[in-house]
Amino acid sequence: MKAARIDLRHFTGFPLITGVCLILLYAPLLIVAVYSFNDSPSITTWEGLSLRWYRDVFFGVEASKFKTAAFNSITIASMAATVATILATSAATAMSRAGQFKGKSVSFALINLPLMVPEIVTAVATLIFFSAIGFTTGYLSILLAHIVFCIPFAYLPISARMQGIPDGYEQAALDLYATRWQAFRLILLPLMLPGILSGFLLAFIISLDDFIITSFVKGAGIETLPTAIFGAVKIGIKPNIMAISTLLLVVSILFVTLSYLIGRAGEKSN
Amino acid sequence: MAGQLSSNNGNASNIYQGNGLTLMLPSWLVICVLLVVPVGIMLVYSFLTKEFRGGVIWEFSLAAYDQFFFYRGLFGDEAPTIEWTYIAIFWRSIWQAGLATILCLIIGFPTAWFIATRPPSSRAFWLFLITIPYWVNLLIRTISMKFLIRDEGPINEFLIWLGPISEPIHMINTNFAVQLGLFYSYLPFMVLPIYASVERYDFGLSEAAADLYASRWVTLRKIILPVVKPGVIAGCILVFVPSLGAFLAPDLLGGAKNFMIGSLIEEQFKGNAGNWPFGAAAAMILLTMVLIVLIIYARAQNRERT
Numbered sequence: 001m002k003a004a005r006i007d008l009r010h011f012t013g014f015p016l017i018t019g020v021c022l023i024l025l026y027a028p029l030l031i032v033a034v035y036s037f038n039d040s041p042s043i044t045t046w047e048g049l050s051l052r053w054y055r056d057v058f059f060g061v062e063a064s065k066f067k068t069a070a071f072n073s074i075t076i077a078s079m080a081a082t083v084a085t086i087l088a089t090s091a092a093t094a095m096s097r098a099g100q101f102k103g104k105s106v107s108f109a110l111i112n113l114p115l116m117v118p119e120i121v122t123a124v125a126t127l128i129f130f131s132a133i134g135f136t137t138g139y140l141s142i143l144l145a146h147i148v149f150c151i152p153f154a155y156l157p158i159s160a161r162m163q164g165i166p167d168g169y170e171q172a173a174l175d176l177y178a179t180r181w182q183a184f185r186l187i188l189l190p191l192m193l194p195g196i197l198s199g200f201l202l203a204f205i206i207s208l209d210d211f212i213i214t215s216f217v218k219g220a221g222i223e224t225l226p227t228a229i230f231g232a233v234k235i236g237i238k239p240n241i242m243a244i245s246t247l248l249l250v251v252s253i254l255f256v257t258l259s260y261l262i263g264r265a266g267e268k269s270n
Numbered sequence: 271m272a273g274q275l276s277s278n279n280g281n282a283s284n285i286y287q288g289n290g291l292t293l294m295l296p297s298w299l300v301i302c303v304l305l306v307v308p309v310g311i312m313l314v315y316s317f318l319t320k321e322f323r324g325g326v327i328w329e330f331s332l333a334a335y336d337q338f339f340f341y342r343g344l345f346g347d348e349a350p351t352i353e354w355t356y357i358a359i360f361w362r363s364i365w366q367a368g369l370a371t372i373l374c375l376i377i378g379f380p381t382a383w384f385i386a387t388r389p390p391s392s393r394a395f396w397l398f399l400i401t402i403p404y405w406v407n408l409l410i411r412t413i414s415m416k417f418l419i420r421d422e423g424p425i426n427e428f429l430i431w432l433g434p435i436s437e438p439i440h441m442i443n444t445n446f447a448v449q450l451g452l453f454y455s456y457l458p459f460m461v462l463p464i465y466a467s468v469e470r471y472d473f474g475l476s477e478a479a480a481d482l483y484a485s486r487w488v489t490l491r492k493i494i495l496p497v498v499k500p501g502v503i504a505g506c507i508l509v510f511v512p513s514l515g516a517f518l519a520p521d522l523l524g525g526a527k528n529f530m531i532g533s534l535i536e537e538q539f540k541g542n543a544g545n546w547p548f549g550a551a552a553a554m555i556l557l558t559m560v561l562i563v564l565i566i567y568a569r570a571q572n573r574e575r576t
Contacts (some may be wrong), residue, residue, distance in 0.1 A: 009473055011386045017380035024377070025403045028414035032422055035417070044422045065566070087297045094293035099284030107294045110301050118515030118560055120532045121312075122305065127539060128315050128546070129308035131325065137456040148304045151297060182284065183477065202405075209407045212517050214533075216539060226409045235536040237417055245410040256405040260398055 029249060036242040045237055053243035062232075066244060069228035073208055076143050076224065081203035084150035085158070088199055089192070091151075092159040093184070095101045097167065114149040123216035130217060137219030146210065152204035157202065157263060162188075184234065185193025194262045201259035205252055309557070316550035324544045334551035356552070357533070360559075363530040366445065366511035366520070368501040369462075371453035374509045377453075377462030379502065385461070386468035397465065412518045413449055416442065419523075443525035451519030452509075459508035467501025500571070505565055511560050531556050 039050030057066060091111055095104070114122065126145045130137055168184040169191070178186070189196075208216065211226040218227060225248065232241055286293065316334050318326040339351035351503075385396040403411065418425055419441040426438035427434025441447050471494065479489040517532035524530070531552065 011380070011383070011398060014380040017377060018384040021292065021457070021461075024454070028418045029403065029406060030461070032410075032414040032417055035424075042416070044427075068514075087300060090293045091297040093286060094290045095538060096458070097283045098286040098288070098290035098293060101288075101290030103294070107290075107298065110306075111297060113301060113305060114464065114558070116511075116564060117309070118512065118519055118556060120515045120535050121309070121553045121557045121560075124535060124539065124549060125308035125312040126304065128550060129304070132311050132315075144304055148301060151301065167285055170285055171393070174285070174315075180341045183285070185536045205405050209405075209422050211411075212536075216536075224476050226407065230409060233413055233416075236422040237413060241413065242417070243412060245407075248407050248410055252406045253402060256402055 002242045006186035032144045032242050033246045033249065036239070036246040038239060038242075041239065043242065045236055053218060053239040054247075055146035056240045057243045057247070060240065064137055066225070066228060067222040069225045071227065072139065072142075072222060073225040076139070076146055077207035080143055080146035080150050080207045081154065081200050082148050084203045085196060085200045086152045087147075088151055088158050088203075089196060091155060093188075096162045097188075110219065111155050112152050115152045119149075119212050122224050123213040126213065127132070130192045141217045141219070142214055142222070142224065145213050146207045147211070149206055149213065153206045154197070154203040157259075158195045158199040161192055161263075165191050194265060196265045198259040201255050201262075205255050206254070208248075312550045312552055315317050316547055316554050318547050319449055319548050323327070324539070324546060326546050331547070334547040337545075338551055338555070353360050359529055359534050360531055360555070361533075362528070363514055366448050366528075366530060367452065367516075369445075370449045370456070370513050371506050371509045373449055373453045374457050374460040375502070375506065378457055378505060382461045382464035382501075382505075383468050384516060386465050386471075393469070397462070400418045400461050401458050403454075404517055408455055409518055410440040412451055412455055415447075415454055416522050419450070442523065443527060445524070445528055448520050448528050448530070451523040452516055454514045455516065455519055456509045456512055459512075460505040463504035463508065464498065464501040467498050467504075471497045500574070503567065503570075507563060511563060514560065515556055 025132075035046075036053060037049050037051065038046055039052050040047035048191075057063065088111075093109070094101070095108065118126075122145075126141075127137075129135075130141050135141060165188070169187050173183040173187055174180065209226070211230060214224050215227050215230070218224070223231070225244075228246060229241060232238065315326055317332065318332055319329040319333065320330040321327050336350075336354070338356050339353055340350040342348050342350050381400065385393055387401070388396055417423060420426070421438040421440060421442065423442075425441075426435075429435050430438065441450075475493055477491045479493050480486075484492070515532050515535075516530065517536055520528055520530040521533055521536075535549050535552050535556070538545050538552070
């Protein structure tokens with residue numbers, strides 16, 4: 001036995017830096033959340049707890065503007081995430097259940113392309129494309145643009161899950177004269193459900209999150225929540241913005257936690 | 271349980287042999303029509319003539335690239351000299367993105383290392399803690415940062431109340447603010463790949479090295495570094511690339527003085543001062559730079575594999 005083992009796993013200071021990292025990540029969000037309960041028309045001075053600015057968000061002067069924007073954001077995110085999830089499920093089936101085929105590596109690159117092209121470039125290209133073919137910008141152009149960048153985010157958890165599922169059950173079903181469609185619908189799909197759900201949730205958040213692409217392709221007269229908030233912040237941060245931000249913060253964290261828990265429950269059941 | 275049922279791993283399954291392309295087709299269609307073709311049209315637009323109220327005239331012209339690289343005097347009749355304005359903006363963007371990447375590495379590496387050396391059962395939870403902020407709306411994170419570092423913001427108020435300073439430290443609208451914003455935007459991209467590479471590392475190897483009288487430094491350099499390097503490089507690229515074209519952090523935290531590529535491009539498509547071919551050309555140049563970085567990375571990876 002050697003007396004002094006060199007411990008290469010642990011470095012002094014690393015736990016401290018991890019602590020700093022977590023503080024840097026969470027402090028700004030927490031502070032904004034706290035200040036959103038401030039009973040003061042100024043964002044600087046603290047005048048005690050109140051729900052005043054939440055009331056303002058829902059019933060104040062700008063309430064109708066934010067409600068319309070929220071409606072647009074949520075409906076676009078739901079539809080974009082649904083379409084992206086269907087496309088991603090089909091693509092994941094091709095990538096992990098169809099053996100080798102021509103164009104497989106190109107397909108993989110293509111699925112991930114929206115992650116590689118800088119967002120601002122995608123925004124410019126999509127705007128120019130819609131303008132060149134004479135497509136009216138508005139709700140539909142936002143939806144189409146969102147579907148594209150939602151695909152890789154839906155694809156990642158779905159394909160990870162599918163690769164983790166051995167195809168024995170499906171093979172057994174096929175041996176017992178199930179059609180391939182039956183094997184897919186009755187066996188693979190239920191096993192895939194956790195992956196598909198977390199893919200959908202991630203795509204939903206990514207769509208809800210998008211600012212730059214939306215602001216390019218939306219045209220005049222329609223706002224999503226991020227573009228409406230950005231417009232308001234350009235004038236100055238007001239307390240009602242902090243309340244909206246906190247609400248959106250809670251929604252995002254709720255969705256991600258849900259996605260995480262579903263994914264983990266799925267892993268355990270496997 | 272399910273794992274033992276079949277020798278055939280899902281990865282190599284060929285149940286849908288022959289249907290691969292059919293199943294890929296919908297995604298192919300959407301991404302080609304709504305991303306690949308648009309980038310192609312953008313390339314074409316960068317060679318067209320600008321129309322003054324936004325949009326283009328269908329007439330071939332090199333004016334956009336010419337304006338980017340050369341200065342020909344106020345009336346365009348002087349001998350061309352190099353135009354530094356836009357090159358400087360690109361250079362500043364590279365610089366800012368690079369510094370943000372280093373900042374992410376300094377904080378991200380120890381964090382990833384720390385998480386990877388936790389007991390396996392708690393690692394997922396730590397990773398989850400790191401990734402949550404990434405899923406919070408980027409705009410909201412940037413606004414939070416702006417709120418925090420304002421002259422009258424909580425940090426300055428706190429420091430003044432505490433006593434070390436009497437005047438607020440001016441942080442907003444500085445280079446530092448932009449780096450901080452980029453750091454805040456993309457930190458998880460640094461932590462995740464480094465974590466993945468450290469987690470794969472077998473610490474038995476470094477114990478073996480120590481048994482053979484390797485010093486701590488030699489072990490670190492000769493054994494751990496080669497294993498961890500791919501993760502570090504991947505993390506740096508994942509932070510650097512989106513930082514380069516970022517819009518929100520420079521716009522909200524940097525102000526007019528700290529203009530980056532994103533704002534330069536955005537400006538060409540907003541309002542009457544717009545110049546679509548020029549914006550398309552700038553976006554093309556940005557895309558080319560990003561592709562060069564990615565290709566160098568892919569090549570280096572291939573070389574290491576063979």
